[in-house]
Amino acid sequence: MFRIFAASTLATALLTGAAIGQDAPEPVDLLSFAQGVLPVSVSTGGQDLRTDLNHVLSAIDGNPVKYGATPRPGDATAAVEMVLALPALTVFDRFAVPDVLETPSPSQTFFQTVTVLGSATGPNGPFTPLASATLTAHDARGEVTELTLAADQPPVRWITLRLEGGLDIQTDATFFEFSEIIGNGRQEAVAPSDRFTGIWDGRGVDIELAQDGVTVTGCYDDEGRLEGTVDGTVLRALGQDDAGIASQFILIVDPAGDLRGVRSTNGAPFRVYDGAPSTGGPVCAEPAEPAGLGCGDTVYGIGFDFDSDVIRPGSAPVLDDLFAGLAGDPATEIRIIGHSSSEGAADYNRDLSQRRAASVVAALVARGLDAGRMTALGRGEDDPIASNDDEAGRSLNRRVEISCG
DSSP: OOOEESOOOOTTOOOOSSOOOTTSOOOOOSSSGGGTOEEEEEEOTTSOOOOOHHHHHHTTSSOOSOEESOSSOBOTTOEEEEEEEEEEEEEEEEEEEEOOOOOSSTTEEEEEEEEEEEESSOTTOOOEEEEEEEOOOOSSTTOEEEOEEOSOOOOEEEEEEEEEEESSOOSSSBEEEEOOOEEEEEEOOOOOOOOOOEEEEETTEEEEEEEETTEEEEEETTTEEEEEEEETTEEEEEEEOTTOOEEEEEEEEOTTSOEEEEEEETTOOOEEOOBEEOOSOOSOSSOOOOOOOOTTOEEOOOOBOTTSOOBOGGGHHHHHHHHHHHHTOOOSOEEEEEEOOSSSOHHHHHHHHHHHHHHHHHHHHHHTOOGGGEEEEEEETSSOSSOSSSHHHHHHHSEEEEEEO
């Protein structure tokens, strides 16, 4: 049985003034659901464009592929305003929009004006302008438009993303498209949520979770079993049903107690996975009991400074749990295997993951494990367990595996 523990999001990665090597991975997008960002509300001015929170999620799913942001058409004055909640105070030093590409249709166009505002007070503001841009169409996929930053970038907990107008409006009945808002910067550490115990249901959702510390186990869809861990506000979990079909989950319990998330099954793209607290019976036939870390586990939650092998202080609880599990194991050889997502050059990622695995070994030896039992191995991006096309999958690929013999 697989086990997965404490998601390694690098959400607290700091961007510094130091130059970043051409082959280095890009900083983590702090404006993505996989990093704990939640849609709060959406409004469309005086036009009924039928944009809802699922469309907001598409703007922060870490996938640059454009999507239809307005299920109903609008005219040249069309505007969508999305409010997002960040998991902690954040200071941004970059905003960008990728893949500004036009659909060859007179009734569809990409939003033209993008404005980002921030607030430290609440989802109703007051909001301060942070960045803006007037977009023009890109020539090809993979291009990015940088937003112009305001001179003052205060720490914020809520973001308003305002989209207005269109690149090429040819009719008053126009459908508007968008891709993704990217945000980089520095963010305060987030204490692990303790809200992942309960039962939730909804359209396509039937799940029961039990949390003990940062460890979570549970059941879904009657026969599926999952295991995972909480890192900040985010739970990452791997599941498998009786037929051996695997599912991956990125989940958050919002302030109202609703389960907000995305799920990928059998390698399919991540889809919205939202449920409300259930008043029905249990999903699990037997209670789920979280287990500690040890041999055979996939470990998340060991965070590092950006583009560095320096372990962040907030990783101590995971390392302490891992030490306790390995110290009591009779295995004579323990391999700490580091994995990365695919941003950056493959050789660079392999070297970085090797150095990070070595840092984990050093941290465990410092706690009392015998160095002669320990080996570090960096696999980089060679063995992904999820797609690298979006931040949900990338965050699952950044992991440490424990192999014992």
